Amino acid sequence: MGYSDTDKLAINTIRVLAADATAHANSGHPGAPMGMAPVAHVLWNKFLRFNPKNPKWLGRDRFVLSNGHACMLQYALLHLYGYALSIDDLKAFRSVDSITPGHPESHDTPGIEVTTGPLGQGICNAVGLAMAQAHTAAVFNKPGFDLIDNYTYCFLGDGCLMEGVSSEASSLAGHLQLGNLIAVWDDNQITIDGSTEVAFTEDVVKRYEAYGWQVLTVGDGENDLDGIEAAIKKGQEEKTKPTLIKLTTIIGFGSKQQGTHNVHGSPLKPDDIKQLKEKFGFNPEESFAVPKNVYELCNEAASRGAKLEAEWNDLFAKYGEQHKAEHDDLVRRQTGDLPEGWEKSLPVYTPADPAVASRKLSEIVLNKIHQAIPELVGGSADLTGSNLTRWKDAVDFQPPSTKLGDYTGRYIRYGVREHAMGAIMNGLAAYGTIVPYGGTFLNFVSYAAGATRLSALSRVRVLWVATHDSIGLGEDGPTHQPIETLAHYRALPNNMVWRPADGNETSAAYYVALTSKHTPSVMAFSRQNLPQLEGSTIEKAIKGGYVLHEDETADITLVSTGSEVCICIDAIKELKEKHNIKARMVSIPCFEVFDLQDKAYRMSVLPDGIPSMSVEVMSTMGWERYTHEQFGLNRFGASGAYKDVYKKFEFTPEGIAKRAIATVNFWKDVPNIRSPINRAFQQMI
Amino acid sequence: MGYSDTDKLAINTIRVLAADATAHANSGHPGAPMGMAPVAHVLWNKFLRFNPKNPKWLGRDRFVLSNGHACMLQYALLHLYGYALSIDDLKAFRSVDSITPGHPESHDTPGIEVTTGPLGQGICNAVGLAMAQAHTAAVFNKPGFDLIDNYTYCFLGDGCLMEGVSSEASSLAGHLQLGNLIAVWDDNQITIDGSTEVAFTEDVVKRYEAYGWQVLTVGDGENDLDGIEAAIKKGQEEKTKPTLIKLTTIIGFGSKQQGTHNVHGSPLKPDDIKQLKEKFGFNPEESFAVPKNVYELCNEAASRGAKLEAEWNDLFAKYGEQHKAEHDDLVRRQTGDLPEGWEKSLPVYTPADPAVASRKLSEIVLNKIHQAIPELVGGSADLTGSNLTRWKDAVDFQPPSTKLGDYTGRYIRYGVREHAMGAIMNGLAAYGTIVPYGGTFLNFVSYAAGATRLSALSRVRVLWVATHDSIGLGEDGPTHQPIETLAHYRALPNNMVWRPADGNETSAAYYVALTSKHTPSVMAFSRQNLPQLEGSTIEKAIKGGYVLHEDETADITLVSTGSEVCICIDAIKELKEKHNIKARMVSIPCFEVFDLQDKAYRMSVLPDGIPSMSVEVMSTMGWERYTHEQFGLNRFGASGAYKDVYKKFEFTPEGIAKRAIATVNFWKDVPNIRSPINRAFQQMI
């Protein structure tokens, strides 16, 4: 305890920097940084373990700014404490190609753990980071080696608390008894629409107690530094509950407009900044000025952090002497490389093998590879028996007191919380020692759209096991049958959508998804059985698209994915036998990976001179990029036995043949048919 | 109070019908219907106001099954109480083209208010229905005429409570003091993964109290019929809080496997059904048998309902004598038709009018039309000042005690709760007297994907005012810049995506969105200013796509939407002046509406014989359907001033011209260029 004038100056420096940077950018959110400067100072100066010279030090505490619009707070901290973020970077706030974008992006900026801004996400990422700490500690810590013992701290605002995704994750965090998680709620009673009185009058304290959290209160978040410190300490001491600190603050503290929504999302006016600087003892003529003693104070904390890392490194070296395998495993995990030879565990199939649902093929993969990849940590949003995401004898990730598992457990019971699952997986992946996967029906990956887009943007390796991937789920009907989902996720940049047609393609999907360190995947699996295809191999399928059945004299190329490939193959027989039409067969289990192949290869798969038709039982959107004609389903499905549903919509050999014939006839007078992938210019990717 | 053996037999009849139908379909969820049969009986027999002969009677109570997988409960009730749902329909449960699909669909089945199944949605729809009741009552009720006084009842399960969307809506429902909402939580301690102990151990009672709900408890939901009745009564008596009844039940009550997750999602085995029927006094050799006295008991309730409607109709007729305008308005609203001549309020622009951001154009429309369309009820998810969704002098929809508005208010403060906003709008629209719209950034419509898909599936008129629709939002950066969003919603069946280029197109978007009674719309609006275009008219734009600038000798057709249309027009000048290339200009503000035009019209807009290129600053996915080449953004955006961001990605007249030239060159050797809309066969829609 005990805070000096320099502490107060450091706090006001953050406020002034936030005001300067938003004014300079003429854009941004000064209010929350100014209101939260005191708690940020106490946390970073007295508690947070970090080494600015090595932002990736495994032993560091994790800091998440869930109210990401307050990022000038974080940028100011990163600068003051000596991360590779200069005053010029602050001046470049919110300008193109800066490392200080309008919301924090983990891949852009050293010291940013997760990409935040879309409200509610950061607190869920923090839950994931805390779960990752608990798991990694349980697996790696040994007597005398409390290697993995960091806290995860999270700041969040009213908006984060209103978002349902944070409710989901907070309920789970309480269930999981995450004593290593400390969240600070910026209770400033203001949102964009004005007072929280207009829409947010619930009793948050009571709600978080209901989730099983410790809830603490600091009534004067602008001045009571000792109270803030005491609350954080109490959060650290509570070992079996996450902590929420209700910190009452004044948004835009120091501004003439403090306490109003006017300071939320707009820069302060020049005269307001002037009085602010004068009030806080800054020269109103100077901008982006940091007093020397503030730098010194922050440098001290940074030096303490560097020393902590050095000690940790010593401990880790000693750990390596006594626990070499674990040491090396932990080193390897942080590189993102999988254990050598893991891929030999992937199952390989021949056409003689029985027909199996691809969700079951996915389960077989998980059963085969989970021992080879110890960092694989999975779960499901309450559909374990349907998603088939739990390998035999898996241990559940649970607090030991529940007697349902323990923290070494690698299977997470997410409950019916798809969105939180997605956001938590982003946190699990960001921790650096875990490769997460999560199961639900493909249709309900959409519930998690807010999180999946951030997986892609922040370039984390997250795998969705998305079963029941089409009208092929049958009886559950249109409410559960995805139509638009693959188009949605195919349109999402840096996101792979896989829809394997058989066992080898399923292995290929897992191979590419697991070895793509910086790209998430949505893997779509069938409920219904699929035969093992003649001509499929893992090697071909990892190219994203390939010729399954070649015929140099073909009249048409059929192109398909997943459960429709085998129907197309029957259609090819039908075309040959009844209509004397010859067809090639192409399988494209993953657009994104196919697009990455060189043009010569892609043209060999989808050549000029022959018309093509795609077949997929969902939206045709996007298929025009690969084929001349599309047979799909641009309407909602139907409830019934899956074979009846396929028949209703004519996804049968006859229905496909009929449209293939129409395609051949329609294109027969066109000379020099161009392949659709033959384009005038390159896309910007 | 006081329940006879016939009541118990009616309850057991529901259980046996659920067992029979799921067994007959060999699919479905018997457990919840069997566990909730008692509360369903008490509610439907003693409380619910309904007339099976007129499922659309405005004065009816609304019943929502949020745990939609339990739909055999609802189908059994609909049958027993005399709705147009026969025993044969029950036998057709979960078969193609039945009116008894795997989850309840409001457009398929008389008596189903809203389409449920995706967990968490129904309770939010119920909040919307209750809000609609409160609003409609406040507007139309007069002294002596309590016309609109129904309750909304909702059943929900553990899954619904775990979903974040229900948290959002429940918090808002508490804030809004919806005393007309009574929810029954099927507390059976079971989810698909087994005991709720594995993931759901929060204190739900305390949480709902924190939201401001009245929470009541019935400990024996299988036998304590008097307790159930008392709880519902108490829910009715509480006028300023929604009520949650925690009803402890036994899933699959009567089955040998009752109380386990084995009865959740699979039919009972034959021997289990046999013992069930014997235990409940049914003939085990008979299926789908309903005792005569059960029909009689239910018929009595139905007759009481018919009488209630008759009385209501008398009251309404008297109301019409004293309040003719209101009477006629209420009659009209229920038809879905808008007031005659409302469209004359739509603003019309000429090129002389100033450049305005289309979000502002949207605000102008709202200001102009809100008086002409009294059923228009809007709101925003805490972005009112950015979305510009609130007309001048709007009254907020708030409990009068807050002094922030009252229930006649037509502006809803949703808080930062996009998903709940979407699901609540589905309920508002389903009530029958309201046309809802809601605002957020386009990027965050994705948070509501679970709800928007149900808007489309259930065919309700819901309008999204989705502002900040691209990288044009500028400084907020990639976390807030939609790339995949339009592709996602364009791929969603029965959903219109509008992206207007100027004022006339904005008016057209509203015109079509408001007059499409059975289709929701996502209207994407710019943050940045857009000029009023030469050649745009409302009449042309309501065709979804049209020629903005014709040139019979053109070398290329440029096709665009929204904020890129005016840049294309500058590119056309550039092409002409610097490269001697002539271009036609087509605007397609709405794919879905353009697709509905006849082929001759569409071919006149996108003719054969000329190459075409689309320009839109987001995913190119879907544009291949209309154009030969696509200039878009298949990567994430950047944080910076919007003009800098457009420049970075070359969305400038020069960048467009460069690609147009490449397109012309690439296609110049192709004879008889085919328009992409010229296809071999029709899509299934």
Ligand SMILES: [Ca+2]
């Ligand atoms: Ca706030």
Ligand SMILES: [Ca+2]
């Ligand atoms: Ca349950």
